[in-house]
Amino acid sequence: MRAPVLDLKALQSFVAIVESGSFTAAAKQMNYSQSAISMQLQRLEESLDVALLARTSRQLKPTRAGREALGYAREMLRLNAELRERLSDSEIAGKVRLGLPADFALYLPETLALFAERYPQVEMEVRSELSVTLVKQVTACEIDMAIVTRESSARGGKQLRREPLVWVAAPGSGAYLRRPLPLAVWPQGSCAFRSAATAALDRAGIAWRSAYENQAFGALRATVIAGLAVTVAIPSMVDSELRILQPEEVGLPELPTIDIRLYRSTGRATLAASSLADLIVERVQNIGSYLRDMPALGR
Missing domain, CATH: 3.40.190.10 (Periplasmic binding protein-like II)
Structure with a gap:
């Protein structure tokens, strides 16, 4: 007997739930009702005969089977989009x-x-x-x-995404202890990172100064690695030559999302x-x- 064909819309909803972290956010992203998203996930779990998500009072995470299914789901959705584009009647130019x-x-x-x-x-x-x-x-x-x-x-x-901002310094650097706090930042009025960081410092009553300004993160990064300043970034910008500072441990304010x-x-x-x-x-x-x-x- 042939195995039942999986519903691509249900797979799309499953991916949206995992990536957004909630049924509510996934429903908004997919332009569905929250009940519709829940029903699609339920049908997908019944079809696969596995639980795809582990639900707790505080977190929503994929199970082991869910993590494995997630990779297949993304690939199936990618292939679906690629097939539609490749068979399009019009040559896009x-x-x-x-x-x-x-x-x-x-x-x-x-x-x-x-x-x-x-x-x-x-x-x-x-x-x-x-x-x-x-x-x-x-x-x-x-x-x-x-x-x-x-x-x-x-x-x-x-x-497209929402990312947390973090304070960043060189490993072993004590630049975050200095006052005014030396910052390596983008020019004033040009950067959401800078305005978010300086506003948080002002609210916390922490004096700061612009120690180095540049439009390129590579240049700011070099200043931070040299231990001359701290900067602000999203976690994906931080490599092994930099470290993320925990606000509660170093006395710096929490930063917003970007x-x-x-x-x-x-x-x-x-x-x-x-x-x-x-x-x-x-x-x-x-x-x-x-x-x-x-x-x-x-x-």
Whole structure:
């Protein structure tokens, strides 16, 4: 007897639940009701005859079987999207203008390479600027879309992910003990990371000073590694030469979360631009706990 065919919508809901961390967030992301999401997961678990999620009062995590199923689910959804695109009647062509933060362009090669492979007739133009500049360019229809970082309280754009901000220093460095606190940060008015960090310090009554400013995280990182300052980042930016400081242990304030958002031009989107936007959404939202595909996302 043939095994029953799995429901791709149920698999999509399962992936959304795991990545968002809750049924409520997954329902919002999928534009379903929460009961519909719950029913889809229940049918999927019944079809596979395993429990996919372990539910507690505080956490929602995939079981061992759920972790294994998650990889297959993502691959099945990817193949479904690829098949639809490959069999499309129209040959997608034209030009797409994409904006990425200054330190971001080198850290999304696989997605851009995949798009170029799927749509060889599309000419892609990538601009590397600060997030605030890119948002203005999207608004003015100078570019088709931009991936930017924004404070979670800001409006506009499609939220792709939400990441915690963390204090970062060199291992063994005591820079966090100095007052005023020396910061390696982006120029004032250009960076959601900087404004979030300085606002938190001001609320906590901790004096700070800008010890080093640069638009590139690589330059800021070198200053931090030298023990001259601390900086603020998302965890995926932190490598073995840096360490995350625990606020309660070093006397620094808790930091807010930061959104990674996709802004799109208000003009009529071409088929090429829509295809790139869809691929970006798929790739960014399907990356694990942090943005392993984007280890130096900033500004």
